[in-house]
Amino acid sequence: MSETSYNEDTIRSLDWKEHIRLRPGMYIGKLGDGSSFDDGVYILIKEVLDNCIDEFVMGHGKKVDVTIEGQRVEVRDFGRGVPLGKVIDVVSKINTGAKYDSKAFKKSVGLNGVGTKAVNALSGYFKIESVRDGQLKRAEFDRGVLRKDEKLVKTDEPNGTRVVFEPDTDMFKNYQFRVPHIERLIWNYCYLNTGLSIYYNGQKYQSKNGLLDLLVEKMDGEPLYPIIHLRGDDIEVAITHANHYGEEYYSFVNGQHTTQGGTHQGAFREVVAKTIKEFFKKDWEAGDVRTGIVAAISVKVIEPVFESQTKTKLGSLEIEPGGQSMRGFIGDFLGRELNNFLHKNPEVADVLQQRILNNERERKELSGIRKLARDRAKKANLHNRKLRDCRIHLNDPKKDDRKEGSTLFITEGDSASGSITKSRNVNLQAVFSLKGKPLNCYGLTKKIVYENEEFNLIQAALNIEDGMDGLRYNRIVIATDADVDGMHIRLLLMTFFLQFFPDLVKNDHLYILQTPLFRVRNKKETHYCYSDDERQRAIMKLGKSAEITRFKGLGEISPDEFKNFIGEDIRLEPVMITKDAVVQDLLSFYMGKNTPDRQEFIIANLKVEKDIVEEKAEHPAKAIARKLAENEVELDA
Amino acid sequence: MSDELTNNEETGNGEEPTSGPQGKGVPGTQGNDSFSVSGMYRTWFLDYASYVILERAVPALYDGLKPVQRRILHSMKDLDDGRYNKVANIIGHTMQYHPHGDASIGDALVQLGQKDLLIDCQGNWGNTLTGDSAAAPRYIEARLSKFAHDVVFNPKTTEWQLSYDGRNKEPIFLPVKFPLLLAQGGEGIAVGLSCKVLPHNFNEVDRCKHRMLAEKVLRSGP
Numbered sequence A: 001m002s003e004t005s006y007n008e009d010t011i012r013s014l015d016w017k018e019h020i021r022l023r024p025g026m027y028i029g030k031l032g033d034g035s036s037f038d039d040g041v042y043i044l045i046k047e048v049l050d051n052c053i054d055e056f057v058m059g060h061g062k063k064v065d066v067t068i069e070g071q072r073v074e075v076r077d078f079g080r081g082v083p084l085g086k087v088i089d090v091v092s093k094i095n096t097g098a099k100y101d102s103k104a105f106k107k108s109v110g111l112n113g114v115g116t117k118a119v120n121a122l123s124g125y126f127k128i129e130s131v132r133d134g135q136l137k138r139a140e141f142d143r144g145v146l147r148k149d150e151k152l153v154k155t156d157e158p159n160g161t162r163v164v165f166e167p168d169t170d171m172f173k174n175y176q177f178r179v180p181h182i183e184r185l186i187w188n189y190c191y192l193n194t195g196l197s198i199y200y201n202g203q204k205y206q207s208k209n210g211l212l213d214l215l216v217e218k219m220d221g222e223p224l225y226p227i228i229h230l231r232g233d234d235i236e237v238a239i240t241h242a243n244h245y246g247e248e249y250y251s252f253v254n255g256q257h258t259t260q261g262g263t264h265q266g267a268f269r270e271v272v273a274k275t276i277k278e279f280f281k282k283d284w285e286a287g288d289v290r291t292g293i294v295a296a297i298s299v300k301v302i303e304p305v306f307e308s309q310t311k312t313k314l315g316s317l318e319i320e321p322g323g324q325s326m327r328g329f330i331g332d333f334l335g336r337e338l339n340n341f342l343h344k345n346p347e348v349a350d351v352l353q354q355r356i357l358n359n360e361r362e363r364k365e366l367s368g369i370r371k372l373a374r375d376r377a378k379k380a381n382l383h384n385r386k387l388r389d390c391r392i393h394l395n396d397p398k399k400d401d402r403k404e405g406s407t408l409f410i411t412e413g414d415s416a417s418g419s420i421t422k423s424r425n426v427n428l429q430a431v432f433s434l435k436g437k438p439l440n441c442y443g444l445t446k447k448i449v450y451e452n453e454e455f456n457l458i459q460a461a462l463n464i465e466d467g468m469d470g471l472r473y474n475r476i477v478i479a480t481d482a483d484v485d486g487m488h489i490r491l492l493l494m495t496f497f498l499q500f501f502p503d504l505v506k507n508d509h510l511y512i513l514q515t516p517l518f519r520v521r522n523k524k525e526t527h528y529c530y531s532d533d534e535r536q537r538a539i540m541k542l543g544k545s546a547e548i549t550r551f552k553g554l555g556e557i558s559p560d561e562f563k564n565f566i567g568e569d570i571r572l573e574p575v576m577i578t579k580d581a582v583v584q585d586l587l588s589f590y591m592g593k594n595t596p597d598r599q600e601f602i603i604a605n606l607k608v609e610k611d612i613v614e615e616k617a618e619h620p621a622k623a624i625a626r627k628l629a630e631n632e633v634e635l636d637a
Numbered sequence B: 001m002s003d004e005l006t007n008n009e010e011t012g013n014g015e016e017p018t019s020g021p022q023g024k025g026v027p028g029t030q031g032n033d034s035f036s037v038s039g040m041y042r043t044w045f046l047d048y049a050s051y052v053i054l055e056r057a058v059p060a061l062y063d064g065l066k067p068v069q070r071r072i073l074h075s076m077k078d079l080d081d082g083r084y085n086k087v088a089n090i091i092g093h094t095m096q097y098h099p100h101g102d103a104s105i106g107d108a109l110v111q112l113g114q115k116d117l118l119i120d121c122q123g124n125w126g127n128t129l130t131g132d133s134a135a136a137p138r139y140i141e142a143r144l145s146k147f148a149h150d151v152v153f154n155p156k157t158t159e160w161q162l163s164y165d166g167r168n169k170e171p172i173f174l175p176v177k178f179p180l181l182l183a184q185g186g187e188g189i190a191v192g193l194s195c196k197v198l199p200h201n202f203n204e205v206d207r208c209k210h211r212m213l214a215e216k217v218l219r220s221g222p
Helices: A016-022 A024-028 A040-057 A084-092 A115-121 A179-192 A211-218 A263-280 A286-290 A326-344 A346-382 A401-405 A413-423 A447-451 A453-462 A484-500 A502-506 A532-542 A559-566 A583-591 A596-605 A620-629 B037-057 B067-079 B087-094 B102-114 B146-151 B180-184 B202-213
Strands: A063-069 A072-077 A123-132 A135-142 A145-149 A160-167 A197-200 A203-206 A228-232 A235-241 A248-253 A293-299 A407-412 A429-434 A475-479 A510-513 A518-521 A526-529 A547-550 A572-574 B119-122 B141-144 B160-162 B169-171 B186-189 B194-197
Touching: A016 A024, A016 A115, A024 A040, A024 A115, A040 A063, A040 A072, A040 A115, A040 A160, A040 A179, A063 A179, A084 A115, A084 A123, A084 A135, A084 A145, A115 A123, A115 A160, A179 A197, A179 A203, A179 A211, A211 A235, A211 A248, A211 A293, A228 A326, A235 A326, A235 A346, A248 A263, A248 A502, A263 A286, A263 A293, A263 A326, A263 A346, A286 A346, A293 A326, A326 A346, A346 A447, A407 A413, A407 A453, A407 A484, A413 A429, A413 A559, A429 A453, A447 A453, A475 A484, A484 A502, A484 A510, A484 A583, A484 B037, A518 A532, A526 A532, A526 A559, A583 A596, A583 B037, A596 B037, B037 B067, B037 B186, B067 B087, B067 B102, B067 B141, B067 B169, B087 B102, B087 B141, B102 B119, B180 B202
Parallel strands: A063 A197, A248 A293, A407 A429, A407 A475, A475 A510
Antiparallel strands: A063 A072, A072 A160, A123 A135, A123 A160, A135 A145, A197 A203, A228 A235, A235 A293, A510 A572, A518 A526, A518 A547, B119 B141, B160 B169, B186 B194
């Protein structure tokens, strides 16, 4: 029946680097282009840094230099240096390492002897240098293939290892390192390794108080009470409450940021609520105790078990093989330390109790209206008429590699949703169409999420009423027109998410869809341009006779064209909270009541655009092209 | 006030204007990085606010018109042949200059017509005093009034700009020979700024205009 035969010849054994390049997902998660913090290019940096950290943890080398220029990454530690005879093996022989028998390295992140090999295989250029006692060994690779194997030379450099690599552009298409993501990575190392200094492009990153610093850095605005910082053997926690909805956790295992949590975070959540309830001897709902909590936990585990090579979710049930259970370990520590702390600091306990009682009251207030909304939501779930759903969701119980790709497009009006619906990938891409502009929800309470039908339907579509665990789509993409009203809708939606679901933004689920601003085409070729630069390049290429269309609305793009913009080459701008402004200030300034400050700001920064007709002889289109070339008019002329 | 999209404007408008240095109290001004939330808010907010102030909600002092009204008048002049035109046709023609919905243009035209100054109306144009609304655009007709012909247009003194798609040209301002803003009044809520000018008695405005041109002393008072 079938033409394809299945015999001895079809069975293949892949070379290690072939396997890594064929199935990069097993080693570094997704590939990506650097727009998201968990894209492969950052994992590569992490894999290299992990080894430096392991050196530091063992007491060697308090300093790590990281230099990133364009696409080249250089990492230099001042540890013991890789043993010179094995330099080539450790980066190009899979399953090679010193971290198997837990003697030279205890409680390390590196486990399998895979990380640096993956970096090597996925880099267009890879160089390793190891210095030990005045001798230096250097080797260079190209996609995992050894290119240069130099003899030992003498050197004055201090001991340590230097790794230089450039991610392979064949694997990582159009990637770009984004500074906020890298800073976040580096900061996490600093928080977890007090005493370590990392120099990133010459700038020093260092943390004195570990997780305490982390919470201070991550929090918007003031905590309700000074952060509780507790340290013990192999465990460190920091806890506080803030004035927002939702819960925020940062969890780490052996210095690895477990962004998806896992057993330690689960146990921590449970135990915190239990300990606090026991301290106050009240039978509160655990949810009320935790609403508004911001906490970080770091544990050290011998031979941790992760759910994948990217190590973002801990699976270990015990803190060491055959040892105490994770829950018991964290429970004992918190039950003792947190309880003591609250006894010693009654004023903190008071504030905490206030917050919990507030939470309880608010929840009860909401419960009436919530019931009504839930009835409505039930109907909405059966038929959410604003939503065209896809087949695979992030929260599906079934295991599916594609779940990470599940995407919800929130479109402006029906004119765009038609095209997306027709050209989307039905398995992974869902569409939610807004009607007109959503409400400006700044300063309103959470009640509005239930009262406003549109918000309620968004909440139901995302399934985030009870927290982020049920989130149905990995990416929520705001797809509005590229005109001014589109910009306004973006702001209104971002305000909605930042106000009521900040976790969604913090965990990098929110994106803005970039659609092309221009189409430049002649009879043979068509170019879509996302910026003025690209447009000019396209005009240069196609000549002056090219037809230039400016897309003002998504409705102008036909479904067949749209396929290109939401397919493999989709361009997404992540919405990232950075440290230069407190989100609450930002919202109240831009979306809140009009203030003299804001008026001044608008008046001082008004963007004026006029397109005056000059010499009659000039064709209007030519005039625009000329002006654009001279940068006289802004894009939106 | 004449656009379907202005219904959700930010709350709180019309405080007293102040002036001062730029960027006082603006959160996140040092980070103009467009990747960050603060950068996004800054650029998009300014884009939107500038557009609403300059191109949508606030009438120009020079001719007393908002862009949509100016475009309606300009396209009525285009279409003008002395006879009444169907409002629906005028709306369609105005769309060459005004890249927004037909409903918003229609509403703006009806409001202009109800002021009974520039537009000669035929059919049920509604009544602002009783609150009755106008008949649908396919029923009613309009043409420029004699006053408008005399006072509003003069191609020789008009400066032109390209329309949004570069295919046509439209006036930057209409060379109005009359303080139209005072006679018609104007009202608009933009972002951060708003505007309200009450309408004035046509005859009085006209008399004042003459006195001013003759450089006579003017007194104002209740």
